[in-house]
Amino acid sequence: MEKEFPIKIGLEIHGYLNTKEKLFCMCLTSGDEKPNSRICPICTGQPGSKPMLPNKKAVEQVIKIALVLGCKINHDKGLVWNRKHYSWPDLPKGYQNTISGAYSVPVGEKGKFQGIRITEVHLEEDPAQWNPETGKINYNRSGLPLIEIVTEPEFSSEEDVVFWLRSLMHNLSYIKAIRKDLGIKADVNVSTYGERVEIKNLHSITDIKKAIEYEVERQIENHKKGITQTRETLTYDSAKGRTIKMREKESGEDYRFIPDPDLPTIRLDEKGIKKISAGMPEMPDVKLKKLIKTYKIDKANAEILAKNLELVEFVESLAEKGVDVSKNISWITIELLRVLNYNKKALEEVEIKPEHLADLIKEVEKSNITPLKAKQIMNEFIPKSFPISKKSGIGMLPEEEVEKFCKQAIKKNPKAVKDFKSGNSTAINFIIGEVMKLSGRRADYRKVRNTILTIINKKTK
Ligand SMILES: [Zn+2]
Incomplete structure (x- = not known):
């Protein structure tokens, strides 16, 4: 028999915060969807441009989310904006601004939501969108405020993950902190027998589920064959329904985090957080x-x-x-x-x-x-x-008017009357329907039914 083994799954979820303006400039976060229609020197990283003070609303939304997730809010420590360096066409500045990484204290940490511990919650900016086929870059998303939620690796199946994510989205919809139209992005780490692997950039709950399912299965098969799992970074090809190896994971990518000298440390005050909490x-x-x-x-x-x-x-x-x-x-x-x-x-x-x-x-x-x-x-x-x-002319009609319409309907539909008399009891519904139309739905259904029956029975006698 196969020995029991622990499946451990952890998530890093990114969601777009619901704000009107971007994180460090006043460009709108939605509206004109034409490429590069909502941009300025700041969010396109022009030399000499400096960020504006971070969007207060974005910070508030992150605090709300952290509160929903039961996190401790770091109001007693300064929150430092870091520059996370990497070279990629979607990042004109050469770094991403984030309240994470070395030197940084996350907005919230040590939470728990629906039985899963939350490591931390932080705030960062979205890079632009680069299309490797055309080489074109769309900066509309550059500088959108993003939240990152990191969980402990405490899920043990894809069903657990899906159930938890749905519940998370449901809870967050109550505080309207996350934009529904842009969806979520997630990195998922999975470990079974060997080292853990990370599956990058999953764009839907369906893909998250399928990717985990595939990856667990793959690792079990490999284990049976005697292959030891090493640390790897993978992507998921949703068309083919399989994970693909991107690279061996080097021990800790070097993003050369440094505090951003252009952005002041954020200091949250306890009173402000209490006020936000009370308004939820x-x-x-x-x-x-x-x-x-x-x-x-x-x-x-x-x-x-x-x-x-x-x-x-x-x-x-x-x-x-x-x-x-x-x-x-x-x-x-x-x-x-x-x-x-x-x-x-x-x-x-x-x-x-x-x-x-x-x-x-x-x-x-x-x-x-x-x-x-x-x-x-x-x-x-x-x-x-x-x-x-x-609104006038909506009240219930008096009896004599109902009777008038019933007589009209009966006269107009001799066949339905005949059918009813010869035992087709549902034929009366047709006449009732006629009365409802004639009366503008203002006749009481039961009254109509009784009146029609009385008239028909009288006639029979
Ligand atoms: Zn801008």
């Missing part, structure tokens, strides 16, 4: 518990809501406005999501006020508006909701 929302697991315990929402619906902080907060405001959210949860998890999906919008991209939906739900509960009419009104809530008191 509750995290997904706390919200999930609240939805289930406080608002009595069933687990399946609570899980749908907890995926998105805006949805949870929307439900919380509905509850504050006196809506029984447990009883009326389908207005959110079915109707609201239906309207959003139909319009391909997220809740934060539209202007739907909880009080407007609260009023609508209450009117339905009081039988002043039919559910069908309410659903139709909700369609109009995008892109902007409105108080329903401003």
Whole structure:
């Protein structure tokens, strides 16, 4: 039998911080996607240009992420910007600015998130994008603020990694610290029997999963053949589904880290960190518990809501406005999501006020508006909701009007009436549908059904 062996996997995850401007200049981080449309002498590394003071928002975002990851924030030590030297066409200055490496104290360290210890969290700038085939360089990404999260090698399978990464992204989405549109980049280290290898530049959770799967398998096979694994740096070819050796890892690449004389040491103060912490929302697991315990929402619906902080907060405001959210949860998890999906919008991209939906739900509960009419009104809530008191001609119709429409529908559809009488009980739905159309969905469904039945039965007699 194969002897048990320890699989150890560690991650270095890079994400783009959600800021309007770049790290050391005022160029925008998104917008015009034409190559080299968002650049200046600073982010293209022109001789004589000097960085501006680091973007405060980026530092704040890193602190938030470090707090989510349970890290100790290094407020008592100065954070030194280093120059990390390497020669590559994507790096015009010849160095990358980073708060990592020798002489440096990371923004946060010694954390723990979902059972995995976090070594450190630091801030750095993104290099440009170099296309080796055309030789062209796009500097739009040069100087974008990046976070690097380094974990201890404590994962033991690719499933663990995927589950943890999804949870990480979910938690970080609550604080809006990372840009979703640019994705993540990760370096993954894997060790089984021999030395550990590092797989560089994985661009998606799917690739991370496949690369680990392949690499563990490969190392086990090699072990069976008696090949000892040495330290290596690999890349992953996602088209071929395999890892490829880049180089033997020299013991510690020499980046010649030196403190950057153009950038002042960052000193965080404890008060400021407390303030940032106090302004952060509750995290997904706390919200999930609240939805289930406080608002009595069933687990399946609570899980749908907890995926998105805006949805949870929307439900919380509905509850504050006196809506029984447990009883009326389908207005959110079915109707609201239906309207959003139909319009391909997220809740934060539209202007739907909880009080407007609260009023609508209450009117339905009081039988002043039919559910069908309410659903139709909700369609109009995008892109902007409105108080329903401003809308006339939406209330439930009085009985005599309902009766009038029922008579019309019956007269118009003799075949459906005949089918119904000869035993096809579903034929009545067709007539009900007609009445709904005629009444602009303002007739109560049950009333319509009963009225139609009464009229038809009377006629038979
Ligand atoms: Zn710039």
